[in-house]
Amino acid sequence: MSEQARYAVVGNPIEHSLSPRIHTAFAEQTGESLVYERLLAPLEGFRDSVERFFAEGGAGLNVTVPFKQQAWETAGRHEPRAARAGAVNTLWRETDGTLVGDNTDGAGLVRDLRVNNGVTLAGARILVLGAGGAVRGILEPLLKEAPAEVVIANRTLARAEGLRDLFGDTGAVAASTFEALLGPFDVIINGTSASLQGELPPLPGGLVNPATVCYDMMYSQAETAFNAWARQQGSGLRLDGLGMLVEQAAESFLKWRQVRPDTGPVMAMLRPD
């Protein structure tokens, strides 16, 4: 039997990452022979950790907080969807030694919305909250779904305007403060890191109607602060980022192994209802 291919997720902290469980389940399901581990990189030692991993024969890495931008800088070539995102969550080495960076986050989000939850994005009015690295990674895949408009709202307006200018050639994008938002929207995606602290951006009323789909890119066993707000506002469908997490993993697995795993059983394993 040939030696098993080695993969890992690299981050800091990393002990709570679900990626090893997800990829191990994908490997069992598809019959791919691989091991997938957690790799804790020192905050000042990301590039060294990556170089060592590949020098020791590693086949591929997922990258999580806080290293996605550094991973972009470390990659010698970027897949088109990663190029403008400025952030990389998937790395592998080509036969000529080039380190390739991809970003599967946006594809994972779009697939979870469209395929798993039947949400129509084409022609939709979409509100995206936040303008940091997480949002940068999802804008191009979202805009490629041809929504009527994507409004980016952020506490610091200049960052939202920066993303509007960067992605404006891909579709209709606008920038706004939270206060100036005028609803309702068909889809609202929370990409702020406020949920991590259980906080919520100061959102005006009237953004949500019963048909509004609310999506928190964070996931948690308990309802997130954003999804609690969405429920109080009357949103009929509230989702958290577990589906996105499993779908971005499946996209990475596909890039590495040329096989697309079935995500349904893995989501059921992680969150049995």
Ligand code: ATR
């Ligand atoms: P990430 O990589 O997770 O996106 P980031 O680049 O630091 O992290 O971006 C965090 C995002 O969450 C930003 O849009 C930030 O708003 P600012 O650009 O104004 O800083 C937003 N954010 C964080 N805490 C917030 C809070 N309490 N209320 C509203 N927005 C918040």
